[in-house]
Amino acid sequence: MSYDTITLVWFFLLGVLLTGYAILDGFDLGVGILHPFIAKDDRERRLVMNSIGPLWDGNEVWLVTFGGALFAAFPNAYATVFSSFYAAFHLLLTCLIGRAVSLEFRSKVHSPAWRRFWDAGFFLSSITAAALLGIAGGNVMAGMQVGPMFRYEGGLLDQLYWYPLLVGALTVSLFALHGAIYLYLKTEDELQQRVRQRILPLFYCFAALYGVVTFATWLHVPHATETLTRHPWLWIVPVLNALAVLNIPRAMHLGKPGYAFFTSSMIIAALASLFSVAIFPNFMLSTIDPAYSVTLENARSSHQTLITMLWIAMIGMPCVASYTITIYWIFRGKVQLDSNSY
DSSP: OOHHHHHHHHHHHHHHHHHHHHHHHHHHHHHHHHHHHHOOSHHHHHHHHHHHTTTHHHHHHHHHHHHHHHHHHOHHHHHHHHHHTHHHHHHHHHHHHHHHHHHHHGGGSOOHHHHHHHHHHHHHHHHHHHHHHHHHHHHHHHOBOBOGGGOBOOOTGGGOSHHHHHHHHHHHHHHHHHHHHHHHHHOOHHHHHHHHHHHHHHHHHHHHHHHHHHHHHHHHOGGGGHHHHHSGGGGHHHHHHHHHHHHHHHHHHTTOHHHHHHHHHHHHHHHHHHHHHHHTTEEEOBSSOGGGOEEHHHHOOOHHHHHHHHHHHHHHHHHHHHHHHHHHHHTOSOOOOOTTOO
């Protein structure tokens, strides 16, 4: 396999890992975002938390795997991305830890004040993590102040302007919708009906932001369509994405929530694919000088390293996938409370 071919293979595999994380942890974060607005009492809050209780830590394995693969396959990209978002990644890790601690600590003390505190931590950690992922993606899409030797020459405030914030809002709305559909599948009776009532308003919010961000990307990120122009067949991705968005209310109207959840997963996959297409062949476009951009070519490891890693991935990725499938199969069905519940 040639050097350029295996480089493309690893770019594709990184996209698969990032997409897997966004789909799986997306509904986790969405459940956390909806948690204080859906449940009306302590029992229902426990049900909401336990709907993701056996799954959330396994979902985050996909993010860890993505980070490790990026470090080994494209070390210059890893160094530039992580140093550019140094403060943001620290906050993201704090949020991911905060969600875990909130889940584990909430029911340890039978005190309303104690539980309200961890409920707030669960919500704030979830919504902040979702927003940060979107803001980071928006910055990478638009380009950043990368200078010579792949050094980021901007600051934190340079990353918090209108376009990344819009993408962050879109991510929050998408994950909330994804989480609501998941909760509908996992709950019963009055709680399920309350969740059902939230799905359509969440869809309208997401659809509106989807239209705004699409128009803003066309204006602010003109290079995002360059790959689509060079390869017109790729236009099928945004077309299918738009059709998937419209299919969610149709699936819910037909009484097929599983189909709706599959559709929302495909929306996330399509948006992740569009993100990859938009930045290709860069990992990070420099707004100072395109010559300073972090590309597949100048960020990759040696040919032999990529070959060796591919053999490892052929063993490791099926293990991650099989673990995920097994856990979801074991904990399928409606969520119930027992002595081991959160």
